[in-house]
Amino acid sequence: MAKIRRNDKREMPALNTSSLPDIIFMLLFFFMSVTSMKEVNFKVHFTNPQATELTKLEKKSLVRYIYVGTPTAEFRKQYGAETRIQLDDAFADAKEVGDYIINERSSMKESDQGLMTVSIKADKETKMGIIADIKQELRRAYALKINYAATQRTSY
Protein backbone atom coordinates (compact mmCIF):
# COMPACT_ATOMS: atom_id res chain seq x y z
CA MET A 1 0.00 0.00 0.00
CA ALA A 2 1.33 3.31 -1.01
CA LYS A 3 1.33 5.86 1.62
CA ILE A 4 0.15 9.29 0.75
CA ARG A 5 3.19 11.42 0.80
CA ARG A 6 2.81 14.74 2.39
CA ASN A 7 5.01 17.61 1.52
CA ASP A 8 6.24 19.45 4.43
CA LYS A 9 6.24 22.75 2.58
CA ARG A 10 3.11 24.75 2.50
CA GLU A 11 1.75 24.70 -1.05
CA MET A 12 -0.86 26.83 -2.72
CA PRO A 13 -3.55 24.60 -4.11
CA ALA A 14 -3.79 24.77 -7.86
CA LEU A 15 -6.24 27.34 -9.09
CA ASN A 16 -9.34 25.69 -10.29
CA THR A 17 -9.72 26.50 -13.94
CA SER A 18 -12.68 24.36 -14.72
CA SER A 19 -14.90 27.42 -15.13
CA LEU A 20 -12.58 29.11 -17.54
CA PRO A 21 -14.32 27.63 -20.59
CA ASP A 22 -17.57 29.04 -19.35
CA ILE A 23 -16.13 32.50 -19.06
CA ILE A 24 -14.58 32.28 -22.48
CA PHE A 25 -17.80 31.08 -23.98
CA MET A 26 -19.63 33.87 -22.29
CA LEU A 27 -17.31 36.43 -23.80
CA LEU A 28 -17.54 34.74 -27.13
CA PHE A 29 -21.30 34.77 -27.14
CA PHE A 30 -21.36 38.35 -25.98
CA PHE A 31 -19.19 39.54 -28.82
CA MET A 32 -21.03 37.40 -31.29
CA SER A 33 -24.30 38.96 -30.35
CA VAL A 34 -23.25 42.59 -30.29
CA THR A 35 -21.23 42.53 -33.45
CA SER A 36 -23.26 43.35 -36.48
CA MET A 37 -21.22 42.44 -39.47
CA LYS A 38 -20.26 45.37 -41.54
CA GLU A 39 -21.38 44.80 -45.09
CA VAL A 40 -18.81 47.05 -46.67
CA ASN A 41 -16.37 49.78 -45.84
CA PHE A 42 -18.39 52.91 -45.91
CA LYS A 43 -17.06 55.50 -48.25
CA VAL A 44 -20.07 57.69 -47.85
CA HIS A 45 -21.44 59.12 -44.69
CA PHE A 46 -25.15 58.89 -44.04
CA THR A 47 -27.65 59.25 -41.23
CA ASN A 48 -30.78 57.24 -41.70
CA PRO A 49 -34.04 59.15 -41.76
CA GLN A 50 -36.68 58.37 -39.17
CA ALA A 51 -40.00 56.65 -39.64
CA THR A 52 -42.49 54.61 -37.67
CA GLU A 53 -43.97 51.96 -39.96
CA LEU A 54 -40.87 49.86 -40.21
CA THR A 55 -40.41 46.29 -41.25
CA LYS A 56 -37.34 44.25 -40.58
CA LEU A 57 -35.20 42.93 -43.36
CA GLU A 58 -35.31 39.23 -42.73
CA LYS A 59 -33.02 37.26 -44.96
CA LYS A 60 -29.70 38.96 -45.30
CA SER A 61 -28.62 36.93 -48.29
CA LEU A 62 -31.55 38.30 -50.28
CA VAL A 63 -30.80 41.92 -49.57
CA ARG A 64 -28.57 44.20 -51.59
CA TYR A 65 -27.69 47.64 -50.38
CA ILE A 66 -27.31 50.96 -52.11
CA TYR A 67 -25.66 53.67 -50.06
CA VAL A 68 -26.25 57.31 -50.79
CA GLY A 69 -24.50 60.11 -48.97
CA THR A 70 -21.65 62.53 -48.94
CA PRO A 71 -18.12 61.11 -49.25
CA THR A 72 -16.31 60.64 -45.94
CA ALA A 73 -13.45 62.96 -45.02
CA GLU A 74 -10.70 60.87 -46.62
CA PHE A 75 -12.44 60.80 -49.98
CA ARG A 76 -13.64 64.35 -49.95
CA LYS A 77 -10.55 65.67 -51.69
CA GLN A 78 -10.96 63.27 -54.52
CA TYR A 79 -14.70 63.21 -54.92
CA GLY A 80 -15.90 66.48 -53.42
CA ALA A 81 -18.74 66.98 -50.98
CA GLU A 82 -21.56 66.26 -53.40
CA THR A 83 -23.91 63.37 -52.68
CA ARG A 84 -22.58 60.15 -54.17
CA ILE A 85 -23.76 56.60 -54.56
CA GLN A 86 -21.78 53.66 -53.22
CA LEU A 87 -22.27 50.15 -54.54
CA ASP A 88 -20.34 47.45 -52.69
CA ASP A 89 -16.94 48.99 -52.15
CA ALA A 90 -16.83 51.62 -54.82
CA PHE A 91 -18.41 54.88 -55.79
CA ALA A 92 -20.78 54.59 -58.67
CA ASP A 93 -22.94 56.60 -60.94
CA ALA A 94 -26.73 56.40 -60.82
CA LYS A 95 -26.64 54.81 -64.27
CA GLU A 96 -24.62 51.86 -62.99
CA VAL A 97 -27.20 50.86 -60.40
CA GLY A 98 -29.35 48.90 -62.82
CA ASP A 99 -26.49 46.81 -64.17
CA TYR A 100 -25.16 46.20 -60.68
CA ILE A 101 -28.52 44.88 -59.52
CA ILE A 102 -28.90 42.67 -62.60
CA ASN A 103 -25.41 41.31 -61.99
CA GLU A 104 -26.06 40.66 -58.33
CA ARG A 105 -29.32 38.98 -59.07
CA SER A 106 -27.84 36.65 -61.66
CA SER A 107 -25.34 35.45 -59.07
CA MET A 108 -28.16 34.42 -56.74
CA LYS A 109 -29.90 31.09 -56.66
CA GLU A 110 -32.62 30.98 -59.22
CA SER A 111 -35.28 30.33 -56.64
CA ASP A 112 -34.19 33.39 -54.68
CA GLN A 113 -34.01 35.79 -57.57
CA GLY A 114 -37.60 36.87 -57.33
CA LEU A 115 -37.27 37.54 -53.63
CA MET A 116 -34.41 39.98 -53.87
CA THR A 117 -34.90 43.15 -51.90
CA VAL A 118 -32.93 46.31 -52.48
CA SER A 119 -32.36 48.41 -49.42
CA ILE A 120 -31.69 52.07 -50.08
CA LYS A 121 -29.61 53.51 -47.29
CA ALA A 122 -29.61 57.17 -47.95
CA ASP A 123 -28.76 60.18 -45.90
CA LYS A 124 -31.78 62.11 -44.73
CA GLU A 125 -30.48 65.30 -46.31
CA THR A 126 -30.28 63.74 -49.74
CA LYS A 127 -32.14 65.47 -52.51
CA MET A 128 -34.89 63.41 -54.10
CA GLY A 129 -33.45 63.88 -57.57
CA ILE A 130 -30.77 61.28 -57.01
CA ILE A 131 -33.20 58.90 -55.28
CA ALA A 132 -35.59 59.23 -58.21
CA ASP A 133 -32.74 58.32 -60.58
CA ILE A 134 -31.96 55.23 -58.52
CA LYS A 135 -35.62 54.25 -58.41
CA GLN A 136 -35.88 54.53 -62.19
CA GLU A 137 -32.80 52.34 -62.54
CA LEU A 138 -34.24 49.77 -60.15
CA ARG A 139 -37.44 49.68 -62.13
CA ARG A 140 -35.45 49.17 -65.30
CA ALA A 141 -33.68 46.26 -63.63
CA TYR A 142 -37.00 44.85 -62.41
CA ALA A 143 -35.89 45.08 -58.79
CA LEU A 144 -39.26 46.21 -57.56
CA LYS A 145 -39.06 45.17 -53.95
CA ILE A 146 -37.32 47.99 -52.19
CA ASN A 147 -36.82 49.11 -48.66
CA TYR A 148 -36.00 52.60 -47.52
CA ALA A 149 -33.70 52.08 -44.55
CA ALA A 150 -34.81 54.11 -41.57
CA THR A 151 -34.59 54.16 -37.82
CA GLN A 152 -37.50 54.00 -35.45
CA ARG A 153 -38.83 57.37 -34.47
CA THR A 154 -39.88 57.61 -30.88
CA SER A 155 -41.56 60.98 -30.97
CA TYR A 156 -42.25 63.87 -33.24
Added chain:
Amino acid sequence: MAKKIPEINASSMADISFLLLIFFLVTTSMDVNQGLARRLPAPIPPDAKVEDTDINKRNLFVVKINWENKLLVQGQELDVRQLRAKAKEFIANPEDKADMPKLYEEDFGQPFGTLKYTKEHVISVQNDAETQYQAYLEVQNELVRAYNELREECAQKYFHKSYNELDEEWQKKIQKIYPQKISEAEPKNYGGK
Protein backbone atom coordinates in the same frame (compact mmCIF):
# COMPACT_ATOMS: atom_id res chain seq x y z
CA MET B 1 0.31 18.72 9.27
CA ALA B 2 0.14 21.61 6.83
CA LYS B 3 -2.86 23.79 6.94
CA LYS B 4 -4.85 23.08 3.86
CA ILE B 5 -6.55 25.93 2.08
CA PRO B 6 -9.97 24.75 1.10
CA GLU B 7 -10.67 24.81 -2.59
CA ILE B 8 -13.10 27.44 -3.77
CA ASN B 9 -16.33 25.93 -4.79
CA ALA B 10 -16.61 26.84 -8.42
CA SER B 11 -19.64 24.89 -9.37
CA SER B 12 -21.77 28.01 -9.37
CA MET B 13 -19.42 29.79 -11.74
CA ALA B 14 -21.17 28.38 -14.76
CA ASP B 15 -24.47 29.67 -13.48
CA ILE B 16 -23.04 33.11 -12.90
CA SER B 17 -21.52 33.21 -16.35
CA PHE B 18 -24.75 32.16 -17.95
CA LEU B 19 -26.57 34.79 -15.98
CA LEU B 20 -24.19 37.42 -17.28
CA LEU B 21 -24.48 36.11 -20.79
CA ILE B 22 -28.25 36.28 -20.68
CA PHE B 23 -28.11 39.76 -19.16
CA PHE B 24 -25.97 41.05 -22.00
CA LEU B 25 -28.04 39.27 -24.59
CA VAL B 26 -31.15 40.95 -23.33
CA THR B 27 -29.75 44.42 -22.88
CA THR B 28 -27.70 44.70 -26.04
CA SER B 29 -29.68 46.23 -28.82
CA MET B 30 -28.50 44.71 -31.98
CA ASP B 31 -28.24 46.86 -35.00
CA VAL B 32 -31.09 45.50 -37.05
CA ASN B 33 -31.67 46.49 -40.59
CA GLN B 34 -35.11 47.89 -40.82
CA GLY B 35 -36.89 50.23 -43.07
CA LEU B 36 -40.00 51.21 -44.91
CA ALA B 37 -40.86 48.51 -47.42
CA ARG B 38 -42.34 49.71 -50.68
CA ARG B 39 -42.97 48.25 -54.07
CA LEU B 40 -42.04 50.02 -57.26
CA PRO B 41 -44.28 49.88 -60.30
CA ALA B 42 -43.09 47.78 -63.21
CA PRO B 43 -41.19 49.68 -65.88
CA ILE B 44 -42.99 50.96 -68.92
CA PRO B 45 -41.61 49.38 -72.09
CA PRO B 46 -39.95 52.05 -74.21
CA ASP B 47 -42.13 51.35 -77.22
CA ALA B 48 -45.36 51.45 -75.26
CA LYS B 49 -47.50 54.51 -75.63
CA VAL B 50 -48.08 56.43 -72.48
CA GLU B 51 -51.74 55.99 -71.90
CA ASP B 52 -53.73 58.58 -70.16
CA THR B 53 -54.76 56.74 -67.09
CA ASP B 54 -58.39 57.46 -66.67
CA ILE B 55 -58.79 58.09 -63.01
CA ASN B 56 -61.84 59.88 -61.89
CA LYS B 57 -60.87 63.06 -60.17
CA ARG B 58 -62.73 62.17 -57.01
CA ASN B 59 -60.73 58.98 -56.68
CA LEU B 60 -57.41 60.76 -56.72
CA PHE B 61 -55.58 62.05 -53.66
CA VAL B 62 -52.64 64.17 -54.69
CA VAL B 63 -49.78 64.88 -52.31
CA LYS B 64 -47.15 67.23 -53.64
CA ILE B 65 -43.92 67.98 -51.84
CA ASN B 66 -42.04 71.02 -52.98
CA TRP B 67 -38.37 71.94 -52.69
CA GLU B 68 -39.00 73.57 -49.32
CA ASN B 69 -40.42 70.24 -48.07
CA LYS B 70 -43.86 71.78 -47.79
CA LEU B 71 -46.93 69.75 -48.61
CA LEU B 72 -49.76 70.52 -50.94
CA VAL B 73 -52.53 68.02 -50.33
CA GLN B 74 -55.53 68.20 -52.64
CA GLY B 75 -54.63 71.79 -53.42
CA GLN B 76 -54.34 72.72 -49.78
CA GLU B 77 -51.25 73.48 -47.78
CA LEU B 78 -50.96 70.98 -44.97
CA ASP B 79 -48.60 69.97 -42.22
CA VAL B 80 -47.23 66.46 -42.43
CA ARG B 81 -48.78 65.65 -39.07
CA GLN B 82 -52.26 66.31 -40.39
CA LEU B 83 -51.69 64.21 -43.46
CA ARG B 84 -52.55 60.91 -41.83
CA ALA B 85 -56.01 61.96 -40.65
CA LYS B 86 -56.77 63.42 -44.05
CA ALA B 87 -55.55 60.32 -45.86
CA LYS B 88 -57.59 58.06 -43.59
CA GLU B 89 -60.72 60.04 -44.26
CA PHE B 90 -60.05 59.85 -47.96
CA ILE B 91 -59.37 56.11 -48.03
CA ALA B 92 -62.41 55.16 -45.99
CA ASN B 93 -64.76 57.95 -47.05
CA PRO B 94 -67.15 57.16 -44.20
CA GLU B 95 -69.57 59.96 -44.98
CA ASP B 96 -69.79 59.25 -48.70
CA LYS B 97 -68.75 62.75 -49.68
CA ALA B 98 -68.95 63.70 -53.32
CA ASP B 99 -65.33 64.82 -53.55
CA MET B 100 -63.99 61.59 -52.07
CA PRO B 101 -63.67 58.20 -53.75
CA LYS B 102 -66.71 56.31 -54.91
CA LEU B 103 -67.95 53.66 -52.53
CA TYR B 104 -68.67 50.16 -53.74
CA GLU B 105 -70.72 47.64 -51.86
CA GLU B 106 -69.45 44.12 -51.66
CA ASP B 107 -70.18 41.08 -49.56
CA PHE B 108 -67.03 40.02 -47.78
CA GLY B 109 -68.62 37.08 -46.00
CA GLN B 110 -68.54 36.49 -42.29
CA PRO B 111 -67.85 38.30 -40.05
CA PHE B 112 -67.68 41.40 -42.19
CA GLY B 113 -71.00 41.20 -44.01
CA THR B 114 -71.67 43.71 -46.73
CA LEU B 115 -69.27 46.60 -46.58
CA LYS B 116 -68.80 49.78 -48.50
CA TYR B 117 -65.29 50.39 -49.60
CA THR B 118 -63.38 52.54 -52.03
CA LYS B 119 -61.67 50.16 -54.38
CA GLU B 120 -60.69 52.72 -56.98
CA HIS B 121 -58.93 55.30 -54.86
CA VAL B 122 -55.37 56.20 -55.70
CA ILE B 123 -52.94 58.22 -53.62
CA SER B 124 -50.43 59.98 -55.77
CA VAL B 125 -47.18 61.29 -54.35
CA GLN B 126 -45.30 63.83 -56.38
CA ASN B 127 -42.06 65.34 -55.34
CA ASP B 128 -39.56 67.83 -56.59
CA ALA B 129 -35.96 66.94 -57.41
CA GLU B 130 -34.88 69.24 -54.57
CA THR B 131 -37.14 67.66 -51.97
CA GLN B 132 -35.31 66.26 -48.98
CA TYR B 133 -35.28 62.52 -48.57
CA GLN B 134 -36.43 62.78 -44.95
CA ALA B 135 -39.51 64.78 -45.96
CA TYR B 136 -40.34 62.34 -48.71
CA LEU B 137 -39.98 59.38 -46.39
CA GLU B 138 -42.13 61.05 -43.77
CA VAL B 139 -44.94 61.46 -46.26
CA GLN B 140 -44.62 57.83 -47.35
CA ASN B 141 -44.54 56.81 -43.73
CA GLU B 142 -47.69 58.74 -42.84
CA LEU B 143 -49.56 57.26 -45.78
CA VAL B 144 -48.53 53.71 -44.89
CA ARG B 145 -49.49 54.47 -41.33
CA ALA B 146 -52.93 55.64 -42.42
CA TYR B 147 -53.50 52.28 -44.08
CA ASN B 148 -52.11 50.36 -41.14
CA GLU B 149 -54.35 52.20 -38.73
CA LEU B 150 -57.44 51.59 -40.83
CA ARG B 151 -56.61 47.91 -41.02
CA GLU B 152 -55.98 47.80 -37.32
CA GLU B 153 -59.31 49.46 -36.60
CA CYS B 154 -61.04 46.97 -38.84
CA ALA B 155 -59.35 44.06 -37.09
CA GLN B 156 -60.33 45.41 -33.70
CA LYS B 157 -63.91 45.96 -34.77
CA TYR B 158 -64.56 42.52 -36.18
CA PHE B 159 -62.13 40.29 -34.31
CA HIS B 160 -61.24 42.27 -31.17
CA LYS B 161 -57.68 41.40 -31.94
CA SER B 162 -54.68 43.18 -33.32
CA TYR B 163 -54.23 42.98 -37.08
CA ASN B 164 -50.86 41.33 -36.69
CA GLU B 165 -52.33 38.54 -34.60
CA LEU B 166 -54.90 37.56 -37.19
CA ASP B 167 -54.62 34.61 -39.51
CA GLU B 168 -53.27 35.29 -42.93
CA GLU B 169 -56.66 34.62 -44.48
CA TRP B 170 -58.28 37.41 -42.50
CA GLN B 171 -55.38 39.75 -43.09
CA LYS B 172 -55.86 39.23 -46.82
CA LYS B 173 -59.56 40.06 -46.47
CA ILE B 174 -58.80 43.24 -44.58
CA GLN B 175 -56.18 44.14 -47.14
CA LYS B 176 -58.88 43.81 -49.75
CA ILE B 177 -61.11 46.21 -47.88
CA TYR B 178 -58.27 48.71 -47.57
CA PRO B 179 -56.06 48.08 -50.58
CA GLN B 180 -52.84 50.01 -50.43
CA LYS B 181 -52.64 52.16 -53.50
CA ILE B 182 -49.83 54.65 -53.27
CA SER B 183 -48.65 55.61 -56.68
CA GLU B 184 -45.54 57.53 -57.42
CA ALA B 185 -45.61 59.72 -60.44
CA GLU B 186 -43.05 59.30 -63.17
CA PRO B 187 -40.35 61.81 -62.36
CA LYS B 188 -40.79 64.90 -64.40
CA ASN B 189 -38.11 67.29 -65.29
CA TYR B 190 -39.64 70.58 -64.33
CA GLY B 191 -38.12 73.45 -66.21
CA GLY B 192 -35.45 71.16 -67.62
CA LYS B 193 -34.04 71.16 -71.10
